[in-house]
Amino acid sequence: xxxxxxxxxxxxxxxxxxxxxxxxxxxxxxxxxxxxxxxxxxxxxxxxxxxxxxxxxxxxxxxxxxxxxxxxxxxxxxxxxxxxxxxxxxxxxxxxxxxxxxxxxxxxxxxxxxxxxxxxxxxxxx
Numbered sequence: 001x002x003x004x005x006x007x008x009x010x011x012x013x014x015x016x017x018x019x020x021x022x023x024x025x026x027x028x029x030x031x032x033x034x035x036x037x038x039x040x041x042x043x044x045x046x047x048x049x050x051x052x053x054x055x056x057x058x059x060x061x062x063x064x065x066x067x068x069x070x071x072x073x074x075x076x077x078x079x080x081x082x083x084x085x086x087x088x089x090x091x092x093x094x095x096x097x098x099x100x101x102x103x104x105x106x107x108x109x110x111x112x113x114x115x116x117x118x119x120x121x122x123x124x125x126x
Contacts, residue, residue: 002026002098002115009094009120012086016124020081022096022117033099033106034079035113036070038092038122045095049081050106059106064090086124093119 008020035050097113
């Protein structure tokens with residue numbers, strides 16, 4: 001199993017920045033794909049970014065490309081989502097997720113991820 005705990009959310013003005021963290025524990029050594037998703041009220045959970053650290057594949061949703069960056073600190077077993085130039089439409093609960101069965105590439109589909117964090121709220125005011 002993999003346990004994921006997100007942190008770093010908050011209230012920020014449009015144009016501001018936040019860095020989300022996702023601390024992973026458990027069976028992390030064989031987990032190559034980590035992703036970030038978000039869910040706004042009344043909307044479905046949507047893909048934000050994912051990276052496969054085995055092959056280096058990184059994907060971003062078009063809506064965040066150029067503004068968000070996924071990274072990790074292997075020593076801390078922590079994955080980050082750096083967000084800049086935030087917009088009100090970025091407001092959502094952000095979830096970290098692990099796909100423990102994928103060896104290559106990444107997925108944009110939530111059901112392909114088998115472990116999820118509890119989520120952290122990001123609110124961007126206009």
